[in-house]
Amino acid sequence: AATIPASALTSVKELQKRALAGSGAYEVVESLTTQVGPRLPGTPNDAAAVAWAVKTMKDMGLQDVHTEAVPMPGWRRGLERASIIAPLPQPVAVTALGASVGTGPEGIEAEVVRFANLADLKATPDGSLAGKIAYIALPMARTQDGSGYGEAVAMRLGGAVVAARKGAVAVLIRSVGTDAHRTPHTGMMRYEDGVPKIPAGAVSTIDAGQLDRLLAPGPDNKGPVKMKLVLDVGPQDPITTYSVVGDLKGTEKPDEIVLMGAHLDSWDLGTGAIDDGAGVAIALASAKLIKGLPEKPKRTLRVVLFAAEEEGTYGAIAYGKAHAAEAGRYVLGTEADLGIGPVWQFKMKGNANAAAAQAVIANALQPLRVVHGRDDEEGESSDLGPMAKAGMPVAELSLDATTYFDIHHTAEDTLERIDRPTIDQSTAAYASVLWLAMQASGTFREPAAH
Amino acid sequence: AATIPASALTSVKELQKRALAGSGAYEVVESLTTQVGPRLPGTPNDAAAVAWAVKTMKDMGLQDVHTEAVPMPGWRRGLERASIIAPLPQPVAVTALGASVGTGPEGIEAEVVRFANLADLKATPDGSLAGKIAYIALPMARTQDGSGYGEAVAMRLGGAVVAARKGAVAVLIRSVGTDAHRTPHTGMMRYEDGVPKIPAGAVSTIDAGQLDRLLAPGPDNKGPVKMKLVLDVGPQDPITTYSVVGDLKGTEKPDEIVLMGAHLDSWDLGTGAIDDGAGVAIALASAKLIKGLPEKPKRTLRVVLFAAEEEGTYGAIAYGKAHAAEAGRYVLGTEADLGIGPVWQFKMKGNANAAAAQAVIANALQPLRVVHGRDDEEGESSDLGPMAKAGMPVAELSLDATTYFDIHHTAEDTLERIDRPTIDQSTAAYASVLWLAMQASGTFREPAAH
């Protein structure tokens, strides 16, 4: 069973004090978003981001800093432009969904048919949308734990396939976001073999509201709404991008690994400050703070800046394959990929080996105003999926998502969204958990069945 | 001297009560922004707005509803797109300034040279910007009275002329706005005879911040910043648009006019909800509330929805000319063109004839939490300029501009920005002042000199 020594609990107080006084996380995001900017895999910025990460890790003294190749499909975004052309012209703020095929530079013109949600679209007769644009209007709920995203994102992932089955020439969704701004939210979508691939885009929540009003039945309804849609985007040849890995070696048990993950790539509309520059910064600033402690680390801290999370966790999949043989050596993993924080909850699935140490960790996080999540579910993770499947215990440090989806995957995801005290608190929480797992002895894994 | 009868003060309480319970202003903005949308002069939407205004005025029972022709230059906005292309590519949110010439659809590529403000640009040697884009970086101050706008707007109005004199091929300004968003602010600019006309645009305040960081001297400076700029916009043939005028006739002195102004046109990036759908709504809702009072109006209320304010108060100029002969019959005028409110101040230039009545009006506004401005300056006005010059006393109802310039002239200027209780308070204040001036006897004008 995992046990945390008293000395580690003394050091964790110093760690938190230093983090709250200025963790350095803000400066990491500033450097990444200014010197590199947007980080779509396959772009010159993506290569610059990898070089930036290698240099940053080396400069801070991490060991065995290296890149790991990640093969993936290519995709490019060109001109995106939409307007309502009837009953009266007006511009519509639109963006293509990731992986979408394009309309060509000339675009398409078609009538818009509204569906309240994906289920309503599914229920419409096959062929009934021939020549039409299907518009899915579901608004997203604002929640602290980000659960509103899970409900709304189904229309983004699956809308194109359902719409194509009905004969639609394109699908537009209300942006999966909680804001009321003119900034559309991009994000991944999927096709299915055997179903025609149609262009897929998201309109801003405000443009969705305008469509909803124009399409509402009643005396003010002026007839069909026709749109022009240009999404000059599309699949490209396969590319190779790179995850970046660096270690802070343990002095007693260097082969036992505590994993800290974040993703280096970003969507291209903003500069990926909150998604996931914040995670990159929390990871790197945590490692630097831990390295600066007088007490020496026992286990190894590994920082993995995963490639191509947005397009389908390609970096995580490649890492899982490449490191399958060492899967048993991962003590605990956590990732930061839900914005800048604050961290409001610590949560791990309980078991007889882990319970006592989890309570000690939760207790150490209380001064940061973090609650101990008790629902006993597996913590949420994205890039940790493959390693978790291979048995790595996952700690969830719940970043407060209340305002995250106002900004997520939009042009607004820039440095201006980073609040220093907030990301300092998040870094303090992550560094604390990483540190305590590094200094613990024994396992967080479930006892083997008899 | 102006005197306000006691009965009017009883009625004003009822007027305020009805306005605060639901003035109808929100519904006017909703109808205008949904049924018509953006209202750039010369577009089909502009014609639709004029028809909407005539119908709305007639439906609410205003009299002598008519349009007045307004000749003006044409201008069109096409594709707008910018990016930094060196040291690393990233998109830049840009919009053309009104009246700007274009770059052509292929755009231009040039190095960006930064100036902190217009004075610094003026101080640079002639010819020193040959082949370059001049970028003016002045941020705008947030103030309740909107005075920050007056300071910052000079670079928008005059930047192109100064930059062209230095040899620049284009000028970009930091958006004249107080937000930190990715939405550039458009607005009018000017050329001068004898100075080359160069394209003029505004980048969002966030993109300005990114340029500032990239151009800052220091170890992180990666060299010159080069941009690609496409502003496919430009002057067009002269057009005719229309102001819309309607009266609520006075029963005792129908020839004495109290004027309520707002402008019907808007910029085309949003739907002109706060600029100036709000003013249109305050004007029309005030007229309707006054019409609904049991007490009959003595003087005439005239609502003028001016055309083409944004492009240079063309509607106001035309109205001033057309109505010069009746200038002596205007008792008092006010306009609403600074957003949704609340109204926080009532202000008029004082004189022996007006002082007592002004105090009575200010007193009647106190329950709405409006202060009596005492600086004795002329109230601010835009569309009232020509009539004010011809002697019309102007009352300023100061709309709170604290957040107005977050949204002003951007794609974010949509229905979602209208807050019902706030615009109801503003309507209550405007309706009160209009009503009390309509029921007053005597003049607000300065006594004739002996």
Ligand SMILES: [Zn+2]
């Ligand atoms: Zn992410």
Ligand SMILES: [Zn+2]
């Ligand atoms: Zn993401």
Ligand SMILES: [Zn+2]
């Ligand atoms: Zn205006």
Ligand SMILES: [Zn+2]
């Ligand atoms: Zn304006």
